[in-house]
Amino acid sequence: MKSPARVPVWADRVYSTLLLAYPASFREEYRGEMRAAFRSRWREEEGTIWLWISVLLDTLATAAREHFEMLARDVRYAWRSLTGRGNWSFTAAALLTLALGIGAVTAIFTVVHSVLLAPLPYREPDRVIYLTDTHAARGIDEFASSMPNFLSWREAARSFSSLVAIRGIDVNLTEGDKPERANGLGVSAEMWKTLGIAPVAGRSFVPADDVPGHAPVAMISEGLWRRRYGGETSLIGRTIDVNLVPRVVVGVIPQDVGFVDDVDVWLPLGRDPEADDSRGDRRLIVLGRLAPGVTLQQAQEEMERISVQLEREFPEANEGWRVRVVPIRDWIVDEDIGQRLRILLAAVALLLLVAATNVANLQIARAGGRVREIAVRLALGASRARLVRQMITESLVLTIAGGAAGLGLAWFAIRAAAAVPPETVPRLGSLSLNLPVLLVAVLCIGVTALLAGMLPASVAVRSGVHGALQSSASRSATGSRAPARQALVAVQLALATALVVCAALLTQSLVRLQNVPLGFADPDHLLTARITRSVATEDATKMNQAFYDSVLEGVRALPGVVSAAVTSEVPFGPMDTGQSVVPIPRPESVSEDGIQASWRLVTADYFQTLRIPLRRGRVFTPDEKPQRNLLLSEGLARRLWPGGEDPVGREVKLSNGQTHRVIGVVGDVRQVGLAEDPTPTFYWSTARFVTPTMTLVVRTATEPTGLAQSIRQVVARVDPRQPVSDFQTMRTAVRTNAAAPRLNTILLASFAGMALLLAVVGVAGVVGYAVGQRTRELAVRLALGASPGQAVRLVMRGGLLTCTIGILTGLAAALAAGRLLSGVLFGVDAYDPATFLMTAAALFAAAAWACWLPARRVTGISPSLTLRDG
Amino acid sequence: MTSRDDLEGLLPLPPATFHILVALSDADRHGYGVMQEVAQRTGGRTKLNPGTLYTTIQRLLEKGLIVELNERRDPEEEDERRRYYRLTPLGRRAAQLELARLTEMVALGRRAGLEPERS
Numbered sequence: 001m002k003s004p005a006r007v008p009v010w011a012d013r014v015y016s017t018l019l020l021a022y023p024a025s026f027r028e029e030y031r032g033e034m035r036a037a038f039r040s041r042w043r044e045e046e047g048t049i050w051l052w053i054s055v056l057l058d059t060l061a062t063a064a065r066e067h068f069e070m071l072a073r074d075v076r077y078a079w080r081s082l083t084g085r086g087n088w089s090f091t092a093a094a095l096l097t098l099a100l101g102i103g104a105v106t107a108i109f110t111v112v113h114s115v116l117l118a119p120l121p122y123r124e125p126d127r128v129i130y131l132t133d134t135h136a137a138r139g140i141d142e143f144a145s146s147m148p149n150f151l152s153w154r155e156a157a158r159s160f161s162s163l164v165a166i167r168g169i170d171v172n173l174t175e176g177d178k179p180e181r182a183n184g185l186g187v188s189a190e191m192w193k194t195l196g197i198a199p200v201a202g203r204s205f206v207p208a209d210d211v212p213g214h215a216p217v218a219m220i221s222e223g224l225w226r227r228r229y230g231g232e233t234s235l236i237g238r239t240i241d242v243n244l245v246p247r248v249v250v251g252v253i254p255q256d257v258g259f260v261d262d263v264d265v266w267l268p269l270g271r272d273p274e275a276d277d278s279r280g281d282r283r284l285i286v287l288g289r290l291a292p293g294v295t296l297q298q299a300q301e302e303m304e305r306i307s308v309q310l311e312r313e314f315p316e317a318n319e320g321w322r323v324r325v326v327p328i329r330d331w332i333v334d335e336d337i338g339q340r341l342r343i344l345l346a347a348v349a350l351l352l353l354v355a356a357t358n359v360a361n362l363q364i365a366r367a368g369g370r371v372r373e374i375a376v377r378l379a380l381g382a383s384r385a386r387l388v389r390q391m392i393t394e395s396l397v398l399t400i401a402g403g404a405a406g407l408g409l410a411w412f413a414i415r416a417a418a419a420v421p422p423e424t425v426p427r428l429g430s431l432s433l434n435l436p437v438l439l440v441a442v443l444c445i446g447v448t449a450l451l452a453g454m455l456p457a458s459v460a461v462r463s464g465v466h467g468a469l470q471s472s473a474s475r476s477a478t479g480s481r482a483p484a485r486q487a488l489v490a491v492q493l494a495l496a497t498a499l500v501v502c503a504a505l506l507t508q509s510l511v512r513l514q515n516v517p518l519g520f521a522d523p524d525h526l527l528t529a530r531i532t533r534s535v536a537t538e539d540a541t542k543m544n545q546a547f548y549d550s551v552l553e554g555v556r557a558l559p560g561v562v563s564a565a566v567t568s569e570v571p572f573g574p575m576d577t578g579q580s581v582v583p584i585p586r587p588e589s590v591s592e593d594g595i596q597a598s599w600r601l602v603t604a605d606y607f608q609t610l611r612i613p614l615r616r617g618r619v620f621t622p623d624e625k626p627q628r629n630l631l632l633s634e635g636l637a638r639r640l641w642p643g644g645e646d647p648v649g650r651e652v653k654l655s656n657g658q659t660h661r662v663i664g665v666v667g668d669v670r671q672v673g674l675a676e677d678p679t680p681t682f683y684w685s686t687a688r689f690v691t692p693t694m695t696l697v698v699r700t701a702t703e704p705t706g707l708a709q710s711i712r713q714v715v716a717r718v719d720p721r722q723p724v725s726d727f728q729t730m731r732t733a734v735r736t737n738a739a740a741p742r743l744n745t746i747l748l749a750s751f752a753g754m755a756l757l758l759a760v761v762g763v764a765g766v767v768g769y770a771v772g773q774r775t776r777e778l779a780v781r782l783a784l785g786a787s788p789g790q791a792v793r794l795v796m797r798g799g800l801l802t803c804t805i806g807i808l809t810g811l812a813a814a815l816a817a818g819r820l821l822s823g824v825l826f827g828v829d830a831y832d833p834a835t836f837l838m839t840a841a842a843l844f845a846a847a848a849w850a851c852w853l854p855a856r857r858v859t860g861i862s863p864s865l866t867l868r869d870g
Numbered sequence: 871m872t873s874r875d876d877l878e879g880l881l882p883l884p885p886a887t888f889h890i891l892v893a894l895s896d897a898d899r900h901g902y903g904v905m906q907e908v909a910q911r912t913g914g915r916t917k918l919n920p921g922t923l924y925t926t927i928q929r930l931l932e933k934g935l936i937v938e939l940n941e942r943r944d945p946e947e948e949d950e951r952r953r954y955y956r957l958t959p960l961g962r963r964a965a966q967l968e969l970a971r972l973t974e975m976v977a978l979g980r981r982a983g984l985e986p987e988r989s
Contacts, residue, residue: 030901030924033952037902037920058919066925 007039018056021063023070025386071393078394090366091398093761094359098402098448100754101355103409104348106433106441108747110414112341113440114431115333120258122328123196124289129160129299130331131286134324138580138596141324145284146317147276149310153286153323156306159299160288164188167272167284168575170532170692171265173228174721175241181532181725182224182264184242189268194289195257201225202236202251209250210268217268218247223255224264242267243534244721259287259332279317280655287328300325320593339823340744346820347502347751350495352444354755356451357495359402361488361762363395363456365769374460388457395453396446403445407433410441459484485769486798489762490806493847496752496759497810501839502821503752505828506745508835512827513738519669519678520571521611523730525562527704528570529711530726532693544690547718552603554714555698560707562699565609568601568691571671572733575693580655581682583640594655595639597680598671601690606683607666609699617648617664624685629663636680637665674737675826696724704729741824756843759806760850767799768854778858779866788859795855796848803847807840814839877960880933883968886922890930891957891965898939900952901927927955935961 015038019027038055045051082091122128131153133143145153147165154163164187171184189205192198200222209217218240220229229235239246242265255261275281290299303323311318374387414431520526531551533544548566555564569575582594604620606612615634630652632640637647647662654660668678686694700707708727715724771778778791786794818830828835883891893899893907904927905918930936939954957965979985 026925026928030928033901034920034924036952037905037923040902040905041917041920054917055919055921058921062919062921062925 007042011042018059021059023066025383026066028383074390074393075397077390078397081394082398090362094362094398095402095405097355097358097758098399099405099409101352102403102406102441102444104751105352105444106407106410106437107413108344108348109440110410110431110433110437111417112345113437116338116341120329121197121254121256122258126327127290128195128328129288129290130326130328131288132324132326133282134322135320137320137591137593140596144282145286146279146282147284148279150284150286152310153306157302159291159294159302161291162190162194163286163288164191164194165269165284165286167269169267172243172532172534172723173240174244174534179721179723181530181723183262184265184267185263186267186269194287197254197257199251199253201233204251205268210270216245216247217250218242219251219253219266220249221255221264222252225252259328279314296325296327336824340740343820343824344744344747347499347748350499351751351755352448354492354495354758356448357488357492358758358762359452360455361485361765363452364459364485365765384461387461391457391460392453396449399445399449399452403441407441455484485766486802489766490802492759492762493803493806494809494813496755497807497839497843498813498817499752499755500843501814501836502817503749504835504839505821505825505830505832506748508828509825510741510745513674513741516674518734519612519667523734525700525704526730527698527700527707528728528730529696529724530693531696531724541689545686548690548694550718551715554717555711558707558710560700560702562701563605563609564698565603565606566686566694566696567606568694570695570697571669572737573695576672581640582653584651584653584659587641587643589642590640595636595680597636597682600681600683601686602683603686609697612669613667615665615667616646619664620685624687627688628660629685630660631664631666631683632662633668633681634665635668635678636682639680756846760846763799763803763847763850764853767795767851770798771795771854771857775861775866779861779863782861783863783867791858792855795858796851799851800848807843811836811840877964877967880964881968881971886918886926888968889916890926891961894936894955894957895965898954898956900954934958935964
């Protein structure tokens with residue numbers, strides 16, 4: 001044997017640190033001897049690097065194996081324990097709870113991820129900017145821009161590496177025997193370079209494509225390419241007919257370009273002779289990419305300077321107009337949607353907390369029956385850490401199983417979300433259970449397992465120690481468990497209360513929204529359809545007016561049709577158009593900028609068809625002359641002449657500089673949305689002009705959707721190459737408009753319902769447990785002459801106190817959440833006292849009921865039997 | 871605890887396990903003693919690391935192939951208290967079964983003429 005060499009302290013320390021890799025229980029058992037063994041080997045081999053390598057590898061391998069085997073043992077044990085006889089009801093309740101909680105969080109987070117978090121399909125999406133015109137004096141914070149201004153910006157601005165313009169172009173695909181209306185946009189040639197989107201096939205636009213006289217070209221979306229043209233690459237270089245004009249297809253662009261996913265045809269920006277020379281005619285959407293190193297703030301400052309300069313140079317068109325630069329995501333996903341999603345995410349997070357609390361509570365209840373088992377294991381030398389680890393593993397097994405079921409639920413929910421109308425929520429088309437979503441789900445599972453396992457484990461181990469110290473038959477150990485359970489129940493009720501208050505507020509808001517006066521009558525019997533005329537000749541307006549006259553004549557003759565009209569846009573339609581109006585002479589109370597109003601083109605029958613009431617004067621005649629006549633909505637008339645003068649016969653000046661005469665006043669109509677006040681509106685006669693896309697409105701005596709085919713035939717008789725699209729009833733349009741708040745409310749109400757159910761179960765469980773624990777005490781009281789009613793009250797008192805604390809906390813939380821909620825509420829205050837009081841009362845009633853259910857068992861206690869057997 | 875019938879299921883024994891059983895076959899030893907004994911019997915070719923040694927010992931204890939004796943002083947290191955381990959009849963039986971299995975394998979190889987040539 002070699003002479004013993006000294007082992008340096010550092011080597012001993014390093015080895016002690018390595019030992020941390022082992023499970024605590026193993027380490028505690030063998031640490032001393034393993035260190036001694038290590039020292040012996042050190043002395044034999046004098047600490048060579050080979051010794052270190054060998055020891056390190058050995059430690060890692062055996063430690064991993066120890067952990068794995070312990071886990072496998074715990075999982076097997078947990079599985080047996082969870083599926084054992086008598087545990088099924090616990091396991092099923094816990095699994096259902098967890099599946100609901102984790103499923104709801106996963107589903108909502110999937111939506112949040114795809115709408116708010118997933119990167120837009122651009123290169124460096126944060127650098128892509130939306131530029132919008134604003135006019136503070138007229139209260140406009142978002143408006144399109146004009147071509148001359150856009151060109152001036154492009155010339156002057158240094159903050160952008162490129163600026164591009166987009167305009168809506170109404171498109172019919174007219175080749176072949178199936179004419180089709182399509183969504184079209186005209187874009188600057190640098191569009192795809194600016195966004196950083198590459199074509200799927202072919203090439204992008206080049207500046208030469210937009211030069212007058214150049215052979216007309218088009219790009220099409222991937223969706224249209226596959227649907228109409230079979231996805232064949234040979235289409236590139238061939239021509240398709242766009243509005244009767246043959247255009248060469250140069251490339252195919254992905255369907256989802258971030259800000260829209262329903263465009264079919266992309267054209268070069270081209271020229272609009274009607275609008276492009278006028279600085280005041282604002283019809284363009286402008287996007288840009290920030291130049292390297294430029295911040296949003298710097299870009300905003302530069303655009304401010306440029307718009308002040310343009311205002312000085314062209315005061316007529318630009319007075320008061322400024323430019324606001326916005327990250328493109330904030331334009332795509334408006335504040336309202338973001339707010340709704342954040343509310344829902346907060347709600348499901350609360351629901352998951354309630355679920356975790358419920359499972360923790362169930363586990364504590366179950367641990368009550370395991371005190372003896374735990375005491376025995378502690379007595380046999382199992383360490384507490386070891387027991388806690390085992391119980392957390394059990395909770396983990398439970399949560400993973402529940403989480404897997406929850407993911408399944410989420411998958412179904414996401415499939416169902418595909419049925420949500422696409423206008424409701426932007427970017428919903430890209431929903432999927434992708435990696436970030438799964439990571440969040442896994443995180444939820446882990447946190448829930450810890451939450452639901454830690455407290456029961458520590459409580460159980462603590463009471464197990466008590467149990468071991470006292471006689472094993474003693475039950476007083478359970479006393480230490482009750483406060484934990486009561487606290488959990490209070491938390492549950494608080495969360496449920498907060499959710500129920502929010503759900504109640506949202507429900508009231510939805511009811512008010514759906515009962516808001518529309519301004520027109522009986523939307524169930526109004527059918528609308530869109531018609532885009534392929535504009536090909538100079539004399540288009542006259543031709544189109546004749547076309548619509550013939551179509552209306554044919555439609556009116558159809559059986560079941562009461563009346564029919566044509567308008568530039570129906571209420572709740574996708575487009576809005578605006579001009580400012582100034583009365584002549586201008587009253588003091590109206591500013592020089594006038595009143596911002598929407599305008600619509602309508603045929604004479606429009607007001608009769610929608611049943612919009614005439615308040616003063618007259619409506620248009622079929623061949624209205626002169627063309628400078630217009631009608632005002634009540635609200636606009638009131639704003640123009642606040643003194644209440646009769647507007648009929650008076651003149652107004654529009655922002656295009658023209659003077660018009662008022663011939664009548666009609667009722668207010670909600671044009672853009674249920675939640676918006678009726679838009680001030682003026683109407684022109686279609687005898688003046690028609691826009692390329694018009695909407696047909698038909699009032700029917702019968703169920704209207706059956707008429708679509710007959711209307712198509714009428715149109716085909718007038719012009720065989722004219723498509724008609726987007727048939728829907730006004731009722732559908734109204735419903736779609738409320739789809740987002742309705743979806744929000746339904747989801748939140750169901751989360752609140754689940755949370756309430758879980759909380760009630762939790763309360764009943766705790767009180768029931770207390771009854772079980774206090775049976776002897778209650779029996780004594782009954783034997784000593786307490787009435788059963790007194791005994792019931794005694795048991796309920798504790799439970800009700802807990803519930804009251806929980807409910808009050810929940811009300812406070814709901815008050816705190818008011819600010820988040822107030823943005824999406826319509827016609828109801830976020831702090832509405834009635835709602836708070838009613839909710840509190842309802843929850844208190846539910847809690848009292850949950851206390852009473854188990855408490856009434858007290859009356860079944862037989863003092864003599866209990867005291868004799870106990 | 872492993873029953874006698876289950877012993878077959880433990881085979882083949884991992885080499886470290888077999889070494890430890892062999893080392894305990896003629897005397898009770900503490901962990902470090904087992905390590906030394908194995909090294910000595912194999913002429914220094916097999917050196918058990920502490921991790922392998924003690925995780926295996928733990929497993930053998932669980933399966934009842936060895937038992938732990940009361941702590942006693944290590945005569946060599948005055949300060950250290952050490953646990954001694956003793957082979958159980960079950961452990962002895964397991965070692966025997968493994969030996970039989972290895973013998974059979976050796977015979978199998980020999981019959982096939984795979985014995986290394988002696989120089």
